[in-house]
Amino acid sequence: MSLKRLTSILVKEYRHILREPRTLWMVFLSPAFVLIALSMVFTSGTSRVDLAVWDQDHSALSRRFIRTLSSDADFSTRRVSDYEEIESSLIGRSVDAGVIIPPGFGDGVKDGGTSSIQVILDGVDTLVAGQATGSLLGHAADFGAQLSRQYLVPPPPIRIKPQSAYLPRTSDRDSMVSGLIPIVFSLPVIAAALALAREREKGTLETLVATPVRGLEYIGGKLIAYVTASLVGLLPVWLTASLLFGVPFRGSPIVFLLLTVDFLLASVGLALVIGNLVRSQQAATVLSLFVFFVPAFFLSGLTDPIDTTDVLSTIFSYVMPSTHFVTICRGLFLKGASLVELWRPSLMLFGLSVGWTALGTLVFKKDIT
Amino acid sequence: MASRTLGEQAARPPEWLALVMDHLHRIFGLAVKEVQQLSRDRLLLAFLIIGPLLELLLMGSLSGGGVENLPLAVIDQDRTRASRGLIARLDRTDELRVARYGRDVEEARDWMRNGDVAAIAVVPPQYGAALADPKRTADVQVIADGSHHIVSTVALGTVEDVAAQIARDLASADPRTSKGPVDLRFVARFNAAMEDQPHAITAMLGMIVFQVALVVAAQSIAREREMGTLEQLRVTPLGRLDLMVGKALPTLAIGIVDFLMMMGVIALWFDIPMRGSLPLLTLLTVPFVLVQIGWGTLISLVSRTQQQAMLFVFALAMLEVAFSGFLVPAGNMPPVMEIISYVSSVQHYLVIVRGVALRGAGLNVLWLPGTALVALSLVLTILAWLRLRMGLDSDSLRQRLTPAWRRFRCWLKDVCHRGRGRKDVTQREWTREPVEP
Numbered sequence: 002m003s004l005k006r007l008t009s010i011l012v013k014e015y016r017h018i019l020r021e022p023r024t025l026w027m028v029f030l031s032p033a034f035v036l037i038a039l040s041m042v043f044t045s046g047t048s049r050v051d052l053a054v055w056d057q058d059h060s061a062l063s064r065r066f067i068r069t070l071s072s073d074a075d076f077s078t079r080r081v082s083d084y085e086e087i088e089s090s091l092i093g094r095s096v097d098a099g100v101i102i103p104p105g106f107g108d109g110v111k112d113g114g115t116s117s118i119q120v121i122l123d124g125v126d127t128l129v130a131g132q133a134t135g136s137l138l139g140h141a142a143d144f145g146a147q148l149s150r151q152y153l154v155p156p157p158p159i160r161i162k163p164q165s166a167y168l169p170r171t172s173d174r175d176s177m178v179s180g181l182i183p184i185v186f187s188l189p190v191i192a193a194a195l196a197l198a199r200e201r202e203k204g205t206l207e208t209l210v211a212t213p214v215r216g217l218e219y220i221g222g223k224l225i226a227y228v229t230a231s232l233v234g235l236l237p238v239w240l241t242a243s244l245l246f247g248v249p250f251r252g253s254p255i256v257f258l259l260l261t262v263d264f265l266l267a268s269v270g271l272a273l274v275i276g277n278l279v280r281s282q283q284a285a286t287v288l289s290l291f292v293f294f295v296p297a298f299f300l301s302g303l304t305d306p307i308d309t310t311d312v313l314s315t316i317f318s319y320v321m322p323s324t325h326f327v328t329i330c331r332g333l334f335l336k337g338a339s340l341v342e343l344w345r346p347s348l349m350l351f352g353l354s355v356g357w358t359a360l361g362t363l364v365f366k367k368d369i370t
Numbered sequence: 371m372a373s374r375t376l377g378e379q380a381a382r383p384p385e386w387l388a389l390v391m392d393h394l395h396r397i398f399g400l401a402v403k404e405v406q407q408l409s410r411d412r413l414l415l416a417f418l419i420i421g422p423l424l425e426l427l428l429m430g431s432l433s434g435g436g437v438e439n440l441p442l443a444v445i446d447q448d449r450t451r452a453s454r455g456l457i458a459r460l461d462r463t464d465e466l467r468v469a470r471y472g473r474d475v476e477e478a479r480d481w482m483r484n485g486d487v488a489a490i491a492v493v494p495p496q497y498g499a500a501l502a503d504p505k506r507t508a509d510v511q512v513i514a515d516g517s518h519h520i521v522s523t524v525a526l527g528t529v530e531d532v533a534a535q536i537a538r539d540l541a542s543a544d545p546r547t548s549k550g551p552v553d554l555r556f557v558a559r560f561n562a563a564m565e566d567q568p569h570a571i572t573a574m575l576g577m578i579v580f581q582v583a584l585v586v587a588a589q590s591i592a593r594e595r596e597m598g599t600l601e602q603l604r605v606t607p608l609g610r611l612d613l614m615v616g617k618a619l620p621t622l623a624i625g626i627v628d629f630l631m632m633m634g635v636i637a638l639w640f641d642i643p644m645r646g647s648l649p650l651l652t653l654l655t656v657p658f659v660l661v662q663i664g665w666g667t668l669i670s671l672v673s674r675t676q677q678q679a680m681l682f683v684f685a686l687a688m689l690e691v692a693f694s695g696f697l698v699p700a701g702n703m704p705p706v707m708e709i710i711s712y713v714s715s716v717q718h719y720l721v722i723v724r725g726v727a728l729r730g731a732g733l734n735v736l737w738l739p740g741t742a743l744v745a746l747s748l749v750l751t752i753l754a755w756l757r758l759r760m761g762l763d764s765d766s767l768r769q770r771l772t773p774a775w776r777r778f779r780c781w782l783k784d785v786c787h788r789g790r791g792r793k794d795v796t797q798r799e800w801t802r803e804p805v806e807p
Contacts, residue, residue: 021674027681035688042692042707091559092731093738094721120556125728127566128520134556135527138534176519188684195677282676283589284414286683290581291417291425294687295574299429306488306521310439310467314432328485335517342484 006214010222017196018230028192028230032185033237039185040178040246049074050133053081053096060107066118069144070100075136091123098122098133110148175248179334180303182238183264183326187293189234190268191286193227197276198285220273220362227272228265235261242334251337260329260343263350267322270357277364293323301327322357325350396608400616404590408620418586422578422628423635430571430640437524437566441469443478443487452498456510456536460491465528475513482515489514489525501540560645560729568642572723573694575632576716580690583625583659584683587666590617592679595670610758614751618663625659626652636727645730654722654736657743661715664750671757690716718742 019025052070056063071078079096081087087099099121109116120137122130200206209219235258242248250257275292279285298304300317301324307315318324325346332338332346340347409415442460446453461468469487472478478490492511500508512529514522594600603613630652636642665686673679693714711717718739725731733740 021678023674023678024681027678031681031685035685038685038689039692042689042711088559089735092725092729092735117555121559122556124560125569125724127569128523131527132523135523135530138530176517179517185688188681191680191684192677195680199675199677279413281411281414282680283585283593284411284417286585286589286676286680287414287417287421287582289680290585290684290687291421294581294684295425295429295577298577298691299570299574300432302518304520305437306440306518308438311432317428317432331517332483332485336483338483345485 002215002217007218007222007225010214010219011226014196014223014226015230018226024192028189028227029234030237031188032231032234033241035185035188036178036181036238036241037245039181040174040241050076050098050129050136051096052076052078052133053087053090053099054078055081055083055087055099055101057104058102058106062107062110063102066102066106066144070140073140075140087121091121094123097126097129098137100137174246175335176331178242178246178248179330180327182242182330183301183323184297184303185238186231186234186265186268187297187323189227189231190265190272191289191293193223193269194272194276194285194289195282196227197223197273198279198282201279202281216365217362220358220365223273224266224269224358224361227269228262231265231269232262248334250334252333253339256340256343257333260326260333260347260350263347263354264322264326264329267350267354267357270354270361271322273361274357274364277361296321297323300324303327319349320353322350322353325353393609393612396612397616397619400603400608400612401619404617404620418582418624419627419631422582423631425578426571426574426632426635427639429574430567437520438464439467440465440488440521440525441486442466442525443470443472443481443490444468445472445475445478445490445492447495448493448497450498452501453493456493456497456532457491459532459536460529463528463532465524479513482513487515488518488521489529491529501536567640568728569724571636571640571642572727573720575629575636576694576720576723577687577691578632579625579629579655579659580662580716580719581687582628583621583662584666584687585680586621586624587618587663588669588679588683589666589676590621591667591670592673592676593670596675610755614667614754614758617667618660621663621666622656622659625662626655629655629659642727644727646726646732650733651723651726654726654740654743655719657740657747658715658719658722660747661743661750664747664754667754668750668757671754690714693717694720712742713746715743715746718746 017024018028054067054070056067067078067080070076079090081090081099084101087096087101090096091099101119101121103117103119106116106118118141120133122133124130200209239250243250271292272289275288276285279288296317300307300314300321302318307318307324328346329343329350332343408418444457444460446457457468460466466489470478470481472481472490475490475492478487481487482490490513492513494509494511497508497510500506510529510533512526514525516522591600594603608616633644633648633651637644666683669682669686670679673682693711694716721739722736722743725736
């Protein structure tokens with residue numbers, strides 16, 4: 002291991018990045034750009050439930066129920082007059098649920114009894130269906146409370162008082178923006194995989210093998226070059242999250258910086274393993290997308306939390322660096338956790354950075370001989 | 371009569387037919403070259419054909435079960451049979467499992483900060499007594515981890531559901547307890563058991579078809595360009611449209627083959643029923659793949675190296691995922707964002723896939739997303755063709771752009787001079803005034 006040879010590889014890599022203004026722009030600024038674009042989508046959407054309402058009763062009470070629904074900010078209502086229309090709007094996804102008020106609804110309530118309302122949910126999109134169920138149940142309970150005062154019906158036996166720690170319940174944007182930071186950093190990381198594959202594709206690797214540069218120096222140079230280049234991109238990402246979208250940062254900035262370096266080491270290490278396995282840049286792109294794109298959304302705990310009781314899926318989730326960094330980012334930004342409280346993901350990340358880099362070097366050495 | 375005209379054509383084919391045959395011949399030649407190039411890289415070919423299947427199998431088996439077994443901390447301040455019944459019911463749900471019993475809220479909050487529990491349920495003292503008395507209401511407090519919005523939504527929803535069950539059981543046992551005047555009855559259409567898997571698997575199907583088609587298309591021209599072989603292609607009699615079509619055909623074939631194989635896995639392995647018609651779905655997949663080819667061609671025409679093309683691909687893929695409504699139900703957007711979101715092909719395609727496969731819809735309901743896909747593919751192809759017409763090497767682009775840039779600079783200078791001139795005059799007038807008196 003010679004420091005001089007390592008530096009010369011490092012200088013060569015920086016020249017590759019700096020030579021093309023467009024590559025430079027993409028490595029430094031693309032994470033922030035993608036974060037802005039993604040967050041714009043999330044900030045603009047509201048969690049409103051679109052309803053198709055079919056009133057078969059046409060009584061004063063059913064009209065009152067529909068009026069309270071339309072004045073509620075959680076719902077937007079549309080009147081329909083047959084079942085077919087509800088079904089086709091559900092299929093075309095123009096509404097989230099259908100509400101049918103049967104004939105005799107008003108009379109049933111007036112007698113002090115219970116009247117039922119039918120709700121047709123779209124069972125395919127379970128997240129939206131759950132949201133619609135919750136909002137409608139809450140709304141019906143409020144409406145029922147109004148009526149029970151009027152008709153002297155006893156109150157319900159259990160009431161749930163929900164409270165959301167760290168955030169008000171409606172602010173899923175903060176949770177999303179902080180969780181997306183690891184995902185947007187896959188952009189410069191994959192660039193490292195392609196940088197390695199390009200040398201092989203163009204044949205410049207053979208030239209390098211002929212020089213006294215050793216495997217560890219070569220991999221180390223690439224690793225340091227791309228980790229530092231991505232680290233520069235952290236500043237715009239951080240500014241975007243904090244200033245543009247107002248996501249609170251409650252942890253320690255130094256801990257965040259340290260753990261980001263750790264995360265980038267692990268990710269670039271994984272990218273270098275990919276770059277070593279393939280012979281062409283095209284194959285490197287395909288494999289990187291398979292590893293970094295779909296699993297990033299389904300396995301990292303960004304949306305569905307990891308089910309730790311399932312051993313196999315836990316293993317696959319834990320070897321991905323982004324899984325741990327999602328936990329770390331949310332912990333530092335929203336929960337104000339310290340390094341002591343984040344010891345588990347930090348340690349895992351450290352292990353992964355050592356493991357993936359070692360594997361990358363190992364695979365590379367084998368290939369040269 | 372038809373046979374006679376055919377015979378005449380065979381004897382002396384009209385000019386247009388010869389032209390078409392000529393073009394078809396060239397396109398076919400290019401397509402064969404592409405296939406040969408792909409099959410030379412065995413590993414790449416394996417990634418493109420087997421990779422999607424493996425990824426779908428793996429991802430589908432590992433995740434896609436929705437939110438399950440969230441760790442819950444319980445603080446039981448009542449310690450009666452009723453409170454233990456509530457805790458047992460919470461533990462029995464798919465979504466929650468009771469991981470820890472705490473003494474006070476502070477202790478449980480520390481667990482939540484560590485990530486050991488996702489939600490805390492506090493059963494108040496006198497809970498059992500309040501349940502037994504029809505005039506009183508028991509308040510159960512639930513604290514959910516708001517740093518993960520899906521966790522908090524699911525945890526709160528599950529507890530509310532359990533509370534509603536208990537209320538229903540009490541009402542049937544004791545007629546004095548009320549269900550309230552309004553009783554909502556929920557029916558889930560298309561997926562009565564409310565399983566999460568069909569929703570997740572169809573999202574994966576769309577995303578995998580999307581990524582494979584996009585990558586192959588985006589790297590095909592960028593690769594030739596980086597290697598310098600694109601110049602060789604341009605001096606052959608191959609026209610611009612020939613080049614685009616010849617590059618698109620193998621990608622289209624790969625996309626459709628991957629789609630059909632994955633549909634097989636979905637039906638056989640994951641046991642998700644196909645309610646609509648498979649031919650219709652395959653027909654609508656063609657414009658979806660064509661849109662990706664359009665994006666890919668456009669990307670590979672604006673990027674100079676494969677690395678740049680890959681970064682563009684990934685950025686586009688992220689945006690498509692955001693707009694697809696998979697991460698966060700992105701349904702209700704302000705009008706401007708709604709219009710932008712129409713550009714997202716994955717969003718349209720997921721409506722189509724779920725509509726046909728899970729809800730059994732036909733073209734009469736799905737004509738809107740179908741038309742949107744066809745229109746998108748046309749617009750992107752025209753854009754790519756225009757970019758190709760402008761010339762690919764930087765010199766030719768500069769040649770075209772330099773006169774326009776010079777004209778713009780002249781105009782800008784003109785405007786600036788005029789503006790400054792006027793400003794100078796007013797300034798002079800302004801400065802003169804206070805001097806005069």
